[in-house]
Amino acid sequence: MRSIRGTLFTILFTGLIAIATVTGCSIYLKVIQELNEVFDHQLMEVAYAAAAHAPDVVPLPSAEASYEREARLAVQIWKGETLLYSSRPNRIIPRQGQGLTTLYLDDQHPHLGWRVFALNAHDKVIQVSQPLEARRNVGISIALRSEEPLMLATLLLSGLILLSVGQGLRPLKKLAEDISSRTYTSLTPLSDRNLPSEVVPLVRCINNLLEHLDQSFEYQSRFIADAAHELRTPLAVIRLQARVLSKSGDEALRAEANRQLNAGIERASRLITQLLTLARLEPEPQPAQLETLSLDGKTRQLVADYARIAAEKGIELTLSRVEPVEIGGDAESLRDLISNLVDNAIRYTPSGGAVKVAVLHRGLRAILQVSDTGPGIPASERDKVFERFYRLPSSAEGGSGLGLAIVKSALLRLGGVITLEDNPWGTGLKVSVVFTVSPTGALPAEPPA
Amino acid sequence: MRILLVEDDKMLGSALQQNLRLDGFTVDWVQDAEDAEVALATGEYGMLLLDLGLPAKSGLQLLKELRSGNDPLPVIILTARDARHDRIGGLDAGADDYVVKPFDPDELAARIRAISRRQAGRFSSTIEHGMLTLSPATHEVYFGGEQVTLTAKEFSLLAALLERPGAILSKDTLELRLYGWGEEVESNALEVHVHNLRKKLGKTMIRTVRGVGYTIGDAS
Numbered sequence: 001m002r003s004i005r006g007t008l009f010t011i012l013f014t015g016l017i018a019i020a021t022v023t024g025c026s027i028y029l030k031v032i033q034e035l036n037e038v039f040d041h042q043l044m045e046v047a048y049a050a051a052a053h054a055p056d057v058v059p060l061p062s063a064e065a066s067y068e069r070e071a072r073l074a075v076q077i078w079k080g081e082t083l084l085y086s087s088r089p090n091r092i093i094p095r096q097g098q099g100l101t102t103l104y105l106d107d108q109h110p111h112l113g114w115r116v117f118a119l120n121a122h123d124k125v126i127q128v129s130q131p132l133e134a135r136r137n138v139g140i141s142i143a144l145r146s147e148e149p150l151m152l153a154t155l156l157l158s159g160l161i162l163l164s165v166g167q168g169l170r171p172l173k174k175l176a177e178d179i180s181s182r183t184y185t186s187l188t189p190l191s192d193r194n195l196p197s198e199v200v201p202l203v204r205c206i207n208n209l210l211e212h213l214d215q216s217f218e219y220q221s222r223f224i225a226d227a228a229h230e231l232r233t234p235l236a237v238i239r240l241q242a243r244v245l246s247k248s249g250d251e252a253l254r255a256e257a258n259r260q261l262n263a264g265i266e267r268a269s270r271l272i273t274q275l276l277t278l279a280r281l282e283p284e285p286q287p288a289q290l291e292t293l294s295l296d297g298k299t300r301q302l303v304a305d306y307a308r309i310a311a312e313k314g315i316e317l318t319l320s321r322v323e324p325v326e327i328g329g330d331a332e333s334l335r336d337l338i339s340n341l342v343d344n345a346i347r348y349t350p351s352g353g354a355v356k357v358a359v360l361h362r363g364l365r366a367i368l369q370v371s372d373t374g375p376g377i378p379a380s381e382r383d384k385v386f387e388r389f390y391r392l393p394s395s396a397e398g399g400s401g402l403g404l405a406i407v408k409s410a411l412l413r414l415g416g417v418i419t420l421e422d423n424p425w426g427t428g429l430k431v432s433v434v435f436t437v438s439p440t441g442a443l444p445a446e447p448p449a
Numbered sequence: 450m451r452i453l454l455v456e457d458d459k460m461l462g463s464a465l466q467q468n469l470r471l472d473g474f475t476v477d478w479v480q481d482a483e484d485a486e487v488a489l490a491t492g493e494y495g496m497l498l499l500d501l502g503l504p505a506k507s508g509l510q511l512l513k514e515l516r517s518g519n520d521p522l523p524v525i526i527l528t529a530r531d532a533r534h535d536r537i538g539g540l541d542a543g544a545d546d547y548v549v550k551p552f553d554p555d556e557l558a559a560r561i562r563a564i565s566r567r568q569a570g571r572f573s574s575t576i577e578h579g580m581l582t583l584s585p586a587t588h589e590v591y592f593g594g595e596q597v598t599l600t601a602k603e604f605s606l607l608a609a610l611l612e613r614p615g616a617i618l619s620k621d622t623l624e625l626r627l628y629g630w631g632e633e634v635e636s637n638a639l640e641v642h643v644h645n646l647r648k649k650l651g652k653t654m655i656r657t658v659r660g661v662g663y664t665i666g667d668a669s
Contacts, residue, residue: 232529236551240464
C-alpha cells in the first residue's frame with residue numbers, strides 16, 4: 001500500500017541529502033582553491049621576507065599559531081651551489097627554477113607532493129617549500145568548519161520535515177478515527193471543522209454517502225416496521241377464525257369461519273407478495289437493464305390473466321383499444337405496474353361493474369389507461385394514495401394499501417407519469433400512465449433521474 | 450357482559466365479535482370513534498375493546514375524552530402498535546390493559562374476565578352466592594355441589610343478576626346486557642330464560658319485583 005507519509009519522507013530526505021552533499025562538496029572545493037592561493041601567497045611572502053633580511057633572521061611563521069604550525073613551511077637558501085641555510089635540515093628539496101612549482105619526489109607515495117617557490121635574489125636563491133599534505137589537512141579542517149552550519153541546517157530541516165509531515169497528515173488520522181467510530185446505526189455526518197481545504201471535499205463526499213446510507217437504513221427499518229405492523233391484522237383474523245372453527249358447534253358459523261379463515265390467509269399471502277414486490281422494486285430506483293418492451297403485448301397478456309378473476313367477481317374486463325407501441329424499461333417493473341393497476345380496478349369495482357384497459361400510441365407518447373366503475377378516489381386523496389399502506393378512510397375492501405405504492409416504484413424505474421382522474425364514462429376512476437417513446441423506436445427514453 | 454368493540458378492519462372486527470360471542474359475551478361492534486361515542490351514550494357496556502388506529506378520530510383520543518369525562522368503563526386497547534412508548538402511552542391515557550395483535554383469543558377473554566372481576570370488587574375467579582357457584586371462565590355452574598347445565602343466555606342472565614346481589618335490574622337493562630345489536634329478541638325471551646333458570650335452580654333463586662324488574666333471591 002502506498003503511504004503519503006512514506007512518499008513525502010522519501011522525496012524530502014533524498015532531496016535534502018543530495019542538496020547537502022552537492023553543497024558540501026562545492027564548499028570543500030572552493031575552500032581548497034582559495035587556500036591554495038593563500039598558501040602560495042604565503043610562500044612568496046616568506047621568500048621575499050627572507051631575501052630582504054639576513055639569513056639568520058628568516059621570518060618563519062611563528063610556531064605558536066596552530067595555523068602557521070600546520071603550514072609546515074621550510075626555507076632553503078643557496079649561494080651558488082652551496083646550501084647556506086635550511087630551516088628544516090631534514091627536508092631536502094632540490095633547487096628549483098624561479099617561481100612556483102609543484103613537485104612529486106617520492107615515487108612510493110605519489111600523493112606526497114610539494115609546493116615550492118624559488119626566488120633569485122642577487123647572488124642567492126631563496127626557496128620556500130610546503131608539503132601538499134599540510135595544505136590538504138588545513139583545507140579539510142577549514143572546509144569541515146565551514147560545513148558545520150550546513151550540517152546543522154540539514155539536521156534542522158530533517159526535524160522540520162518530520163514535524164510538518166506528521167502535522168500535515170494529522171487531520172487524515174483524526175478523520176479515520178472519526179469514521180471508524182461510526183456504526184450503521186450512527187451515520188451522523190462527519191464534522192469538517194478545522195479540516196484542511198484539501199480534505200474538506202473528501203469529507204463532503206463521505207457525508208453525502210453517509211446521508212444516503214442513513215436514508216436507506218431508515219427506509220428499510222420503517223419498511224420492516226410497517227410490514228410487521230400490517231401483517232398482524234390478517235394473522236389475528238386467521239387465529240380468531242381458526243378458534244371459531246375448533247370451538248363452535250354451529251354449522252353455519254363454522255362455514256362462515258372457514259370462509260373468513262381462507263380470506264385471512266389470502267389477505268396475508270397477498271400482503272407478503274406485495275411487500276416482497278415493493279422490497280424488490282424500491283432499493284434501486286434505476287432499472288437493472290433496459291430492454292425494449294411491447295406495451296400492447298404485455299398489457300394484452302396480463303389482462304388475459306385477470307379475465308378469470310374478473311369473471312368470478314362478475315366484472316366485465318375489456319381491452320377497449322390496443323395500439324402497438326414499444327417502451328423501454330425492465331419487464332418485471334412493467335408487469336408489476338400493469339398487474340397492480342388492473343388488480344386494483346377489479347378489486348375496488350363492485351360486482352356488475354366494468355373495467356376497461358387501453359393502450360394508445362400518440363406521437364412520442366405511449367399511454368396506458370385503466371378505468372373502472374368503482375367508488376373512485378376523491379381529488380383530495382389522489383396524492384396520498386401512492387404512499388405505502390395508505391388506505392382511503394372509506395375503503396371497504398381489505399386492501400393492503402400497497403398496490404399504488406408498487407405502481408409508483410415501478411414507474412420510477414420505467415420513467416413515466418401517472419395521473420388519476422374521474423372516469424369519463426362512469427362513476428369510478430381513470431388511471432393514465434404516459435411513457436415517452438424514443439423517436440427511433442429502437443431504444444427507450446432515459447428514465448428521469 | 451356486554452362489550453363494545455371498536456375496530457375499523459372489517460375482517461378482524463367480525464372475527465373478534467364471533468370469538469367473544471363464543472366466550473359468552475354480548476358484543477356490539479363499531480368501526481370508528483364517532484359510532485363508538487353514540488353506542489356508549491346509549492348502551493349498557495361492561496367493557497370497551499379499543500383499536501388505536503381508527504380513521505378520523507383515534508382510539509387514544511376517544512379514550513382520553515372518556516376518562517376526562519370521568520367514565521369508569523374498563524378499557525382494553527387492542528392494537529398492532531407494540532412499541533414500548535405506545536404501550537406506556539395507552540395505559541397512561543387510562544386503559545386498563547393493552548393487548549397486541551395478533552393476540553391469543555383465550556387470553557383476551559381471560560383478561561376481560563379479570564378486569565371485570567376487579568371492577569366488581571371481587572377477588573375470586575368464581576362467583577358464589579349461597580349454594581350457587583358460578584365460574585365465568587368455564588361457564589360452569591354448581592348448585593349445592595351438583596353441576597347444572599345452562600345455555601349461554603341463561604348463564605349471562607344469572608351472571609348479570611349476581612354482579613351486585615341485592616340490586617334490582619330492569620327488564621330493559623337485562624335485555625341490553627344479553628343481546629347485542631342485530632340479535633333477534635322475542636318479546637318474552639327474557640321471561641323464558643328466567644323461567645328456565647327457576648326450573649333448574651329453584652323458584653326462589655330469581656325474585657320478580659313487580660313493575661321494576663328482577664333481583665337475585667336467597668339461594669338457600
